[in-house]
Amino acid sequence: MATTTLRAGVGYRSGLYEWLTTTDHKKIGILYLANSILMFLLGGVFALVVRLELAQPGLQFLTDSQYNQAFTIHASLMLFLFVIPVLAGFGNYLVPLMIGAPDMAFPRINAFSFWLLPLAAIVMLSGFATGTGAAAAGWTEYSPLAQAKYSGIGTDLWIVALLLIGTSSILGSINFIVTIFKMRAPGMTLLRMPIMVWTMLVTSILVMMATPVLTSALIMLFIDRNLGGHFFDPATGGNAILWQNTFWFYSHPAVYIMILPAMGIISEILPVFSRKPLFGYKAFVFATAAIGALGFSVWAHHMFTTGAVYLPFFSFMTFLIAIPTGVKFFNWIATMFRGQLTFSTPLLYSLGFLTMFLIGGINGAFSAAVPVDFALHDTYWVVAHIHYVLFGGSVFAVFAGLYYWWPKMFGRRLNETLGKIQFVFMFIGFNLTFFPMHLLGLSGMPRRIADYDPTAGWNDLNLLATIGGFVIAFSIVPFLWNVFITFRSGQPAGDDPWEGNTLEWATSSPPPPYNFDHLPEIRSERPVFDARHGVSHA
Amino acid sequence: MSNPTPRSPGSNWLAFAFLGGVLALIAGLIWAVLAGKLQPPAPVTTEAQATRDLYNFVFVVAAVIFLFVEALIVFAVIRYRRKPTDTELPPQIHGNSVLEVLWTVIPTILVVILFIFSWNTLNTVDAVSPAPAVTVRAVAAQFEWEFDYLAADGQTVQFRQQTPELDLPVGVDVHVILRSNDVIHAFYVPKFLFKRDVVPGLENNFDFTIDPADVNQTFRGQCAEFCGTFHSTMLFSVKALSPTDFNTWLQTQIKTAAATPAPVPSGGGTAATTLDLTAHNIAYDTSSLEAPAGQPFIINFTNNDPSVPHNVQITDGTGQVIFKGELVTGPDHRQYPIPALAAGTYTFSCSVHPQMTGTLTVK
Numbered sequence: 019m020a021t022t023t024l025r026a027g028v029g030y031r032s033g034l035y036e037w038l039t040t041t042d043h044k045k046i047g048i049l050y051l052a053n054s055i056l057m058f059l060l061g062g063v064f065a066l067v068v069r070l071e072l073a074q075p076g077l078q079f080l081t082d083s084q085y086n087q088a089f090t091i092h093a094s095l096m097l098f099l100f101v102i103p104v105l106a107g108f109g110n111y112l113v114p115l116m117i118g119a120p121d122m123a124f125p126r127i128n129a130f131s132f133w134l135l136p137l138a139a140i141v142m143l144s145g146f147a148t149g150t151g152a153a154a155a156g157w158t159e160y161s162p163l164a165q166a167k168y169s170g171i172g173t174d175l176w177i178v179a180l181l182l183i184g185t186s187s188i189l190g191s192i193n194f195i196v197t198i199f200k201m202r203a204p205g206m207t208l209l210r211m212p213i214m215v216w217t218m219l220v221t222s223i224l225v226m227m228a229t230p231v232l233t234s235a236l237i238m239l240f241i242d243r244n245l246g247g248h249f250f251d252p253a254t255g256g257n258a259i260l261w262q263n264t265f266w267f268y269s270h271p272a273v274y275i276m277i278l279p280a281m282g283i284i285s286e287i288l289p290v291f292s293r294k295p296l297f298g299y300k301a302f303v304f305a306t307a308a309i310g311a312l313g314f315s316v317w318a319h320h321m322f323t324t325g326a327v328y329l330p331f332f333s334f335m336t337f338l339i340a341i342p343t344g345v346k347f348f349n350w351i352a353t354m355f356r357g358q359l360t361f362s363t364p365l366l367y368s369l370g371f372l373t374m375f376l377i378g379g380i381n382g383a384f385s386a387a388v389p390v391d392f393a394l395h396d397t398y399w400v401v402a403h404i405h406y407v408l409f410g411g412s413v414f415a416v417f418a419g420l421y422y423w424w425p426k427m428f429g430r431r432l433n434e435t436l437g438k439i440q441f442v443f444m445f446i447g448f449n450l451t452f453f454p455m456h457l458l459g460l461s462g463m464p465r466r467i468a469d470y471d472p473t474a475g476w477n478d479l480n481l482l483a484t485i486g487g488f489v490i491a492f493s494i495v496p497f498l499w500n501v502f503i504t505f506r507s508g509q510p511a512g513d514d515p516w517e518g519n520t521l522e523w524a525t526s527s528p529p530p531p532y533n534f535d536h537l538p539e540i541r542s543e544r545p546v547f548d549a550r551h552g553v554s555h556a
Numbered sequence: 557m558s559n560p561t562p563r564s565p566g567s568n569w570l571a572f573a574f575l576g577g578v579l580a581l582i583a584g585l586i587w588a589v590l591a592g593k594l595q596p597p598a599p600v601t602t603e604a605q606a607t608r609d610l611y612n613f614v615f616v617v618a619a620v621i622f623l624f625v626e627a628l629i630v631f632a633v634i635r636y637r638r639k640p641t642d643t644e645l646p647p648q649i650h651g652n653s654v655l656e657v658l659w660t661v662i663p664t665i666l667v668v669i670l671f672i673f674s675w676n677t678l679n680t681v682d683a684v685s686p687a688p689a690v691t692v693r694a695v696a697a698q699f700e701w702e703f704d705y706l707a708a709d710g711q712t713v714q715f716r717q718q719t720p721e722l723d724l725p726v727g728v729d730v731h732v733i734l735r736s737n738d739v740i741h742a743f744y745v746p747k748f749l750f751k752r753d754v755v756p757g758l759e760n761n762f763d764f765t766i767d768p769a770d771v772n773q774t775f776r777g778q779c780a781e782f783c784g785t786f787h788s789t790m791l792f793s794v795k796a797l798s799p800t801d802f803n804t805w806l807q808t809q810i811k812t813a814a815a816t817p818a819p820v821p822s823g824g825g826t827a828a829t830t831l832d833l834t835a836h837n838i839a840y841d842t843s844s845l846e847a848p849a850g851q852p853f854i855i856n857f858t859n860n861d862p863s864v865p866h867n868v869q870i871t872d873g874t875g876q877v878i879f880k881g882e883l884v885t886g887p888d889h890r891q892y893p894i895p896a897l898a899a900g901t902y903t904f905s906c907s908v909h910p911q912m913t914g915t916l917t918v919k
Contacts, residue, residue, distance in 0.1 A: 082785045083863070150863055156782050162756060163739040163784055168698075170863065252757025258740060259755065292636070298651040301660075323742060324753045325760035329682075330675050337667040341660060348659040351628050358638035358646050372629055380618045383667075387614050387674035389607040389681045393596050393749035396742060396780040438570050446577040453585070457593045462746025464780040467788035474776065551645070 041125035042531060046132050047111025048427060051420075053135055054104035058413075061095035062491060064088050069451075069487040072480050075472035085468035086154035087172070091142070093157035094176065097276070098183050099139050101412050105279035106190055108419050109218040111427065113194060115522035116212045118203025118540065120532035123196040127189050134186040142179035145172030152176070156466060158269070159239070161250035161261040166243040177240050184233040191225035194218055203521075205540030209303070212520045212543060213296060216303050217282030220310040224271045224278075227314070232268030235261065259326045266317035274313040276408060277375075278306060280415030281346060284368050287422050288350055289544075290516050291365040292357030298349040299543055305342035305349075312339050322391045329388045336386040343379055347372070362516070363437035367418035370445050374410025378403060381456065396466075399459025405452040417444075417497075425515045429527045430508030436500040443493030450486025454479040519544035597747050600775060600796070601764040603681045604749040610677040611749075614670060681750070684763045688731035690724060690802075696734070696741035696754040696779065698865055698883060699786040699908055705806060706733075715810045718877050720792035722777070725802035727768040734760045744780035745794055751780045766796050785864065786908055829853035833868060833904075835886070835912065836860040840904075843914040849899035859886035868892055869907045870916060873900065880907060 037045060067088045071080050080088065110128065114121055122128045145152030150170025155163045164173055198219050202211070211219075239261065241247035248254040250261040289296045296302060315335040318327040350372060359365065381403045385391045394400060417440075425431045459465075463476050470476050514523040523546045525534050538549040547553070588594050594615070599605045693704040693713075703717040710733075717723070724730050734743055734754040744751035752760050779790035797805060829848055833855055834841040847853045859866045865883040872878055881892040897918045906912035 082788065086782075086785060086787075154785075160740055160782070163782070168739060168784055252755075256757075258757060293638075293645055295648055295650050297649065298656050301651070301656050323751055324755060324758075326755070326758060329678060333674060333678075334671050337671045340667050341663050344663040345656070345660055347625060348655075351625070351632060352649075352652075352655065354629075354632040354636055356646055356649065357632075357636050358642045359633065359636050360638050369629065369633065373626060376622065376625055380622055383618060383670065384611070384614055387610055387670065387677075389674060389677045389749075390611050390614060392681065392751060393604075393607055393611070393746075395751060396744070396782075435570070442570060442574045442577065445574070446581065449581050453581070457588060460594065460596050462597065462744075462776070462778070464744065464778055466782040467778075469788045471776070471791070 039129075041121075041129050043110050043114050043122045043125065043128060044427070044529060044533075046128050047107050047109075049132050050103050050107025050110055050135075053132075053139075054100050054107055057095050057099040057139060058104070059494070061092050061100055062494070064092035064095065066487055066491055068092060069484040071468065072470075073484040074481065075470050075477060077469055080468065082468045083151060083154060086156075086466070087146070087152045089466060090153050090156050090176075091145075094142060094153065094179075095139070096408075097157060097272070098180060099135060099142075101276045101408055101416075102183075102187065102272070103135055104416050105221070105276065105412070106187075108214075108283065108416075108423070109194060109221075109279060110190075111423070112522060113197060113215055113218055114201070115426075115525070115529065115533055116215050116520050117198065117201065117206050118521050118534060118537050119197060119201035120534070122193050123201055124193050128193055131186045131190040131193065134182045138179040138182035138186070141175050141182065145175045148172055148175075158262075158265060160265075161239065161242070161256075161258050162253065164239060164243075164261075165251050167251075167253075169243075174240065174243060177236050177243075180236055181233060184229045184236070187225045187229050188233075191222035191229070194222040195226065198222075203537055203540060205545075206521075209300065210540060210543045210545075212282075213285035213299070213302055213306070214279070214282035214520075216306055217278040217285075220306050221275050221278045224275050224310055224313060228268040228271040228275075231264055235264035235268075238264075259321070259324055262321050262324065263318070266320045267314075270317040270320065271310075271313045273407070274309055277411050278309065280371070280412040281306070283415045283419040283422075284350065284371050285346075286520065287364045287368045287418055288353045290422075290518055291360050291362060291368075292354050293517075294353055294357040295519075295544060295547075296349065297352035297355075298345075301345055302349050305345045308342040309339060312342070319386065319391070322385075322388050323395050333386055333388050337383070340379065340383060340386075347376065347379075362421075363432070363434055363441065364418045364422035364516070366438060366441045367414050367421060370414040370441065371411060371418060374406055374414060374445075374448065378406030378408075378410050381406060394459055396464055397459035398455040398463045398465055401465050402452050402455035402459060405448075405455070409448055409452065414444075417441075422516065423522075424504070425511030426522055426527050426529070428504070428508070429511055430504050431511045431515060432504050432508070433500050436496045436503075440493050440496045440500070443489055443496075447486050447489030447491075447493055450489060451483050452486070454482050454486075458483075514546070517547075517550065519547045521545055524549070596749050599749055600747045600767050600770045600773070601750075602767065603764050604747065605767075606677050606680045607749040610674055613673055617666065617670065682762070684761065685729040685731065687729075688763060689728035689799075691731045691733065692722065692724070693733040693735055694722070694743055694754070696736045696743070696783075696790075698738050698784050699779070699790040700883075701777075701779075701790065701792040705809075715806065715813045717809070718880050721795055722792060723795045723797055723802060723805055724766060725799040726766040726771045726796045728799060729763055729765050731763050732761060739783050740781050741779045741783045741790070742781035743777070745775050745777040747775045753781055770796050771798050772796065789908065830856050830891075832856050832858075834858040834860060835866040835906065838864065838909055838912060840906075840912055840914055845904065845914065845916045847894070847897065847916060847918050849918045850896050852896050853894050855881070855892040855894060856889070857881065857884065857892055858889040859884045861886040865908055866906045866912070867908070869905050870894065870897075871903045871905070873902075878902065883908065 071085055148171050150172060152172040153176035155169050238249040242249050242251055248256045250256045250258060252258050285296055312335060316332060318332040319336045321327050385394060421432055421437055458476055458479050511527050513527050524538050538545045542548055596608055596611055599608045691706040691710050693706055695702045701720045703722050704713045705715045707714050736754040736756045741754040742751045743754055752762055773796050775794040777792040777794055779787060831845050855868055857868055865885045867881040867883045869877060870879040879894050884890045899919050902916040904914050904916045
């Protein structure tokens with residue numbers, strides 16, 4: 019119903035009403051980003067609660083049960099309501115702009131996908147208002163612990179929240195796939211699409227194929243808990259390992275759902291700030307597709323210690339993932355080589371991504387070596403690993419993307435100095451928090467424990483990690499202040515403040531409804547660069 | 557933006573702060589490597605030694621790749637900064653087939669080598685002996701460990717160790733069978749560099765041989781798979797004994813177990829006395845109980861703490877566990893049949909919450 023949106027300019031609707039009912043992919047993208055960042059802050063509060071309790075041995079602030087709720091909700095918020103949706107938010111905002119389309123293929127479904135998320139957050143958090151508290155069996159909700167016998171109604175609310183989020187993801191992924199295949203502007207061939215669009219395409223295929231598996235597993239768990247089912251509880255003839263297989267069949271591809279678009283963001287930023295094209299574009303596309311494909315054959319590396327999986331196969335496939343990831347790394351570095359680097363905030367955060375995600379990739383290889391995984395699995399080493407991937411990787415990429423596209427979204431640039439202050443504190447705080455966890459894990463500290471033996475030699479490292487956690491929290495202050503002053507009195511950005519390559523920089527900042535008045539010729543993966551420098555591909 | 561953005565004021569002290577922070581982090585990293593903190597603990601079993609060797613190999617490969625790639629990034633950042641004279645575009649290089657093939661093929665070779673080494677080690681670590689010297693069944697439940705010492709048939713329980721201490725001989729092959737009656741737990745001894753999940757409905761097992769050099773040492777063990785509210789309290793220890801000491805210890809335990817009268821089956825009807833005991837807010841409602849000497853009695857136990865497990869455990873003056881009731885997750889109640897006790901003073905406590913304790917006077 020195009021007429022509905024066109025009437026937006028008439029002015030009898032309030033701005034709030036406009037935001038609540040919008041079907042414009044740019045506004046929906048911004049809603050995704052805003053909601054996700056809110057969840058990031060909330061998830062961060064839970065992380066601080068966890069770190070505060072672990073700062074010294076003994077239980078100072080929480081009961082065991084409250085601690086278990088805190089880490090379960092921390093992970094659930096960060097994974098399902100921050101990392102996945104924040105990247106979907108970038109995708110929503112950018113994909114139509116980058117392929118020269120006026121909007122997503124299904125604008126109303128797009129709005130519906132978004133509004134499921136705040137609802138899911140409310141459902142999940144409402145567990146705290148129940149007598150037995152929120153979900154507390156970890157974000158993996160392993161059965162039998164997640165069965166009704168051992169977990170309260172918070173777990174049911176968690177299941178319903180994840181069903182809502184899963185529905186949102188599946189609808190969103192179909193929307194992306196249709197948009198990318200059917201709505202590209204003339205000249206925008208598949209191999210001229212920005213890498214960000216490629217990563218969103220592969221991510222959407224992963225979501226579409228993997229999420230229904232999780233959704234069915236969640237429904238089975240709900241039936242077990244409430245309707246006398248026997249899928250996952252061995253006490254009633256079910257199979258505890260079946261839950262892990264179905265859960266990880268989604269949740270390992272989900273790691274790539276959480277990192278591929280982040281790699282896309284980095285692949286857009288590095289060429290612009292190096293003033294060079296991305297090195298090895300085609301190899302990059304194939305590597306992205308390869309990671310997506312291999313992502314479906316490694317889920318059981320989360321289950322090496324269960325004694326119920328064929329170890330050599332999953333070990334080998336896990337090692338293989340290092341190859342396309344390595345290709346991407348070398349392509350990024352080669353993009354910077356012989357370039358002319360400008361150290362604006364987007365590049366700084368991208369360098370943060372490169373240097374830290376590298377650690378997250380390398381410490382993953384330790385767990386692929388099965389006997390080493392027997393030692394490290396379920397210890398703080400794994401906590402270090404996921405945070406080097408998802409914080410060192412995804413979160414640094416998210417901030418790179420925010421600083422890079424903020425001028426396009428709002429027409430004003432975020433303050434560079436505040437952005438750099440934030441970067442310095444975030445980078446140092448991040449390493450202070452998560453590097454010591456490698457040492458804790460090696461020396462045998464299991465994850466998910468509320469308390470630890472004061473004689474085990476873990477006191478100092480835990481205190482250090484807690485201090486680091488508060489440094490990260492402090493780094494968010496200049497960011498929020500930056501957003502506030504930029505809305506009040508930010509420096510106008512112009513249409514193309516960074517000398518961008520891709521189509522979003524060919525329209526105004528912020529872009530008008532339906533995005534483009536006219537499009538430049540598209541003859542390569544850098545149409546705006548070609549137009550600026552008069553490059554002809556004839 | 558034909559010229560690079562001018563440096564913002566204050567970017568100098570920021571750059572210094574950042575460099576200082578990064579140098580401190582690097583110093584910390586070097587300390588961790590030199591102090592051996594980036595290595596697993598010294599192994600105490602044959603299998604752990606193999607795992608540690610594999611770890612060291614992976615670590616060296618990882619360290620070389622890490623240093624090489626980080627050096628490339630740092631080099632690019634220093635060497636290819638945009639200078640005020642850089643007004644022309646740099647060469648627009650789109651790729652290089654030779655380089656791209658190289659950095660696909662070399663990592664492929666590396667990961668295949670890593671895989672072969674790790675598979676090889678896996679065959680050592682996962683090997684199971686056909687004739688182990690000792691077979692123990694570790695029984696995990698929220699939130700405690702018990703260890704059944706099995707006879708040579710691998711079935712008959714010779715003796716059940718109810719305190720969370722696993723005594724084992726050094727230098728011989730030990731076979732462990734894992735059993736869970738509730739949720740998933742994991743048997744984890746950091747110095748074994750090993751853990752295995754204790755999955756209900758699945759009997760996992762594994763073998764190891766404790767190094768004779770580590771005789772008379774005690775190793776800490778802990779449940780590693782999150783198993784519910786008091787997961788962090790689910791500790792145990794492994795005590796390495798010489799084979800002779802172990803046999804003496806085991807024979808003594810078997811004799812003691814045989815001498816202790818078997819618990820009265822519930823509904824036996826001979827118990828006359830019934831004592832009431834209630835747990836609420838992680839505390840018992842009384843700190844003293846009285847029972848008649850020389851005859852069995854019943855403790856009628858009520859747990860009023862929702863979702864919290866409690867039980868009643870009776871220990872004598874020497875700390876020996878006389879009776880251990882099964883855990884009751886509140887709100888619920890249970891009747892514990894207590895065997896006849898000799899006159900004297902005993903302690904009753906909750907095995908999950910050691911702070912819940914009281915005195916049982918038998919006269």
